[in-house]
Amino acid sequence: MINGEGFETRAIHAGRDFVSDTGAVTPPVWLTSTFEYGNPGGFDYTRSGNPNFRLLERTLASLEGGQHATVFASGVSAITAVASTLRSGDLVVAEENVYGCTYRLFDKVFAKFGVSVEYLDLANPEHYARIVERRPALVWIESPTNPLLKVLDISAIATATHQAGSVLVVDNTFASSHVQRPLELGADLSLLSTTKYLNGHSDALGGVVCTNDPSWQERMVFAQKALGLQPSPMDAWLTLRGVKTLALRMERHHANALAFARFLEDESGARWVRYPWLPSHPQHEVAKRQMHGGGSGSVTVYLGMSLEETLDFVGGLRYFPKAESLGGVESLCCHPASMTHASVPRETREAVGITDAVVRFSVGIESVEDLIADVREGLRRVRKA
Numbered sequence: 001m002i003n004g005e006g007f008e009t010r011a012i013h014a015g016r017d018f019v020s021d022t023g024a025v026t027p028p029v030w031l032t033s034t035f036e037y038g039n040p041g042g043f044d045y046t047r048s049g050n051p052n053f054r055l056l057e058r059t060l061a062s063l064e065g066g067q068h069a070t071v072f073a074s075g076v077s078a079i080t081a082v083a084s085t086l087r088s089g090d091l092v093v094a095e096e097n098v099y100g101c102t103y104r105l106f107d108k109v110f111a112k113f114g115v116s117v118e119y120l121d122l123a124n125p126e127h128y129a130r131i132v133e134r135r136p137a138l139v140w141i142e143s144p145t146n147p148l149l150k151v152l153d154i155s156a157i158a159t160a161t162h163q164a165g166s167v168l169v170v171d172n173t174f175a176s177s178h179v180q181r182p183l184e185l186g187a188d189l190s191l192l193s194t195t196k197y198l199n200g201h202s203d204a205l206g207g208v209v210c211t212n213d214p215s216w217q218e219r220m221v222f223a224q225k226a227l228g229l230q231p232s233p234m235d236a237w238l239t240l241r242g243v244k245t246l247a248l249r250m251e252r253h254h255a256n257a258l259a260f261a262r263f264l265e266d267e268s269g270a271r272w273v274r275y276p277w278l279p280s281h282p283q284h285e286v287a288k289r290q291m292h293g294g295g296s297g298s299v300t301v302y303l304g305m306s307l308e309e310t311l312d313f314v315g316g317l318r319y320f321p322k323a324e325s326l327g328g329v330e331s332l333c334c335h336p337a338s339m340t341h342a343s344v345p346r347e348t349r350e351a352v353g354i355t356d357a358v359v360r361f362s363v364g365i366e367s368v369e370d371l372i373a374d375v376r377e378g379l380r381r382v383r384k385a
């Protein structure tokens with residue numbers, strides 16, 4: 001690959017590095033569980049590697065600005081791979097608004113093996129000192145966070161983490177590699193659920209861990225095969241296809257989400273609207289510094305309605321099916337209090353701002369006029385009732 005190639009060029013060409021005797025422009029799906037001994041690609045068994053994984057890994061490493069990437073069956077598999085490197089007695093310091101399944105995995109699984117987690121509000125720089133004081137094995141953050149879209153200063157947290165002799169893991173799912181590259185900001189590991197923006201078509205699950213550290217890469221390759229966390233070749237193929245249009249999709253996600261967020265702020269009567277590119281966002285300056293070309297596609301709003309009214313509103317939209325997940329070409333709508341965060345006790349949930357009237361939109365790449373008209377009509381209907 002030529003140094004200095006643009007993001008879009010790498011997204012399309014990095015995965016073309018395969019040998020074909022037919023001239024096929026796109027790679028086949030290597031649906032094989034095993035490989036004949038002594039093959040030039042060095043493959044042996046699909047649990048520990050497959051040509052579809054390799055093409056996707058090369059592409060994702062390149063897009064994240066890293067040297068190495070390992071792909072997994074899902075974002076949760078990628079999180080499991082990193083957490084499996086911990087030992088009994090280890091401490092993790094994590095952002096308090098971390099993804100629900102990350103919280104559950106530490107709380108219900110790794111706690112049994114003696115791994116503990118301390119949660120902090122890492123949007124507040126006063127809490128960085130606690131990282132240095134506690135010297136955890138890992139510091140685990142996300143930016144923007146789900147569903148409140150808090151933006152954390154990745155390079156400042158990387159500095160505090162390295163001062164503590166620790167390792168910084170950034171879950172980059174909500175931003176995507178086009179918008180934000182944690183390794184370039186000082187993170188040691190950048191982890192993504194490729195199920196979301198990277199694949200972008202809501203038709204495959206996947207995860208990836210990217211790094212510049214060969215010893216971490218070795219541990220991720222080991223976790224892929226030793227824990228059986230590998231994806232299917234078909235899902236790796238679909239994700240590589242999706243990634244080719246990542247830049248185009250993210251540009252439209254951003255343009256639509258910004259227009260949508262402005263509409264909500266100006267016209268909806270919402271108590272607050274969160275989108276990193278709105279000047280009213282509490283960490284707008286940090287967002288502009290560490291995100292490229294936009295604030296990604298999620299918008300969260302506090303409508304100030306009752307639970308019944310909020311659910312009525314969410315259930316009546318035409319272009320926003322009520323569903324978990326995000327980052328696909330189609331818009332989706334999520335009511336965190338009853339869906340993604342239903343297992344979090346009410347007081348804990350409300351203490352961080354996830355009340356019954358909070359709604360998260362994954363703004364897709366449809367015509368934004370239709371999305372706005374749908375929500376305008378939905379609000380009018382509920383407020384009239």
Ligand SMILES: *Cc1c(COP(=O)(O)O)cnc(C)c1O
Pocket residue numbers: 074075076077099101142146171173174193194195196205206207
């Ligand atoms: C969805 C998601 C995950 C988990 O990914 P899966 O592919 O669903 O396993 C992890 N982190 C974040 C921030 C996510 O949104």
